[in-house]
């Protein structure tokens with residue numbers, strides 16, 4: 001069986017791996033020049049390890065991606081980096097029941113109420129009823145008004161912007177239920193893991209075409225044709241892993257009711273400014289800092305080298321300044337220097353020792369389909385892996401639910417769609 005796969009992110013890699021392992025002839029088409037998609041990265045001269053374009057880590061219960069890493073023989077590092085929250089009067093560690101108990105911004109009663117609600121979410125596996133209610137309403141009633149105002153509202157507003165009141169409570173549940181205290185990271189970076197999976201696929205006689213954008217898909221006889229830059233190749237089956245509206249745009253012959261329904265799925269983009277520094281930036285060896293001040297122009301600061309040692313990166317300290325934004329936000333037209341200029345006054349407020357002298361280099365990375373928005377009753381709005389065109393399958397980030405999107409679910413869904421293709 002000849003299978004075409006569009007996209008070499010972790011969904012496409014997983015589907016290609018399991019199909020090629022089962023003996024299918026697999027060809028992967030990727031518009032970029034490396035595997036890994038949004039979890040891919042880059043290797044600066046003099047670094048031993050690659051760095052993700054956007055901050056990435058794994059939870060220790062991410063069994064699908066950890067299982068695949070084990071299968072291809074890739075080492076995973078486990079650690080306990082610190083997560084904290086910034087308010088204009090300081091940084092508060094906030095990553096365990098004990099640190100919540102010490103969180104002075106809430107009264108003891110509110111702390112206990114928030115802790116009890118989080119403990120309940122951690123043990124309750126029943127998410128389905130929660131998709132009927134908005135997170136905001138759910139958190140307010142369960143954890144109290146103060147907890148919502150201080151801890152959660154700034155994060156929702158900064159992460160989801162105009163959709164912050166509409167995200168369903170199953171999404172919130174998944175964030176609490178799934179998070180582990182320890183975090184994991186592939187040795188050498190996610191790009192290195194992606195390369196290892198790519199190598200296995202090639203050993204299984206799979207092929208990769210990079211810098212090859214698929215322009216058009218159509219049914220041709222009993223097969224599916226993939227058109228790239230004037231060249232047409234036909235396949236018994238095709239798996240498309242790109243965002244749903246892009247899939248609809250390039251596919252000929254989808255019924256109108258399908259296109260109209262799924263064209264409406266909403267996503268926010270992500271922008272990460274990456275700064276290489278000659279010194280640590282975040283005080284207290286923090287890895288992750290949520291920025292809970294609404295007038296700051298970013299939602300989080302992640303100091304990657306407070307999790308993975310700077311020695312892998314020529315002793316440079318690597319900092320992400322992260323944002324989730326609508327596709328038409330002005331920052332999508334900013335270059336790295338303009339963003340750095342915009343963010344510098346705020347970076348100085350968080351650490352008054354921050355100065356231009358510390359900076360070695362800056363990069364900016366932008367992706368427009370970074371965070372799907374899950375409204376109430378979202379399970380009714382998820383497209384199936386099977387599409388109305390026989391032999392053509394859709395498997396992408398917008399089908400990950402109720403979990404928040406992540407490489408673990410990309411691998412899980414990639415494997416499921418591979419099994420479906422093999423059975424079909």
Ligand SMILES: Cc1cc2nc3c(=O)[nH]c(=O)nc-3n(C[C@H](O)[C@H](O)[C@H](O)COP(=O)(O)OP(=O)(O)OC[C@H]3O[C@@H](n4cnc5c(N)ncnc54)[C@H](O)[C@@H]3O)c2cc1C
Pocket residue numbers: 006007008009010011012029030031032036037038039054055056057058212213214215241242246270272322367370371395396397405406407408410
């Ligand atoms: C800011 C940020 C932080 C994140 N943090 C984490 C984290 O800590 N842990 C974690 O596990 N996950 C994290 N994620 C999520 C994770 O990156 C994604 O869930 C995962 O990479 C999705 O993989 P995918 O293969 O489904 O999609 P993608 O990675 O988007 O892959 C799709 C691929 O298709 C290619 N493509 C698009 N159009 C075409 C075309 N027409 N022709 C050919 N190729 C095409 C794209 O170039 C891309 O490589 C994060 C994401 C972002 C944006």
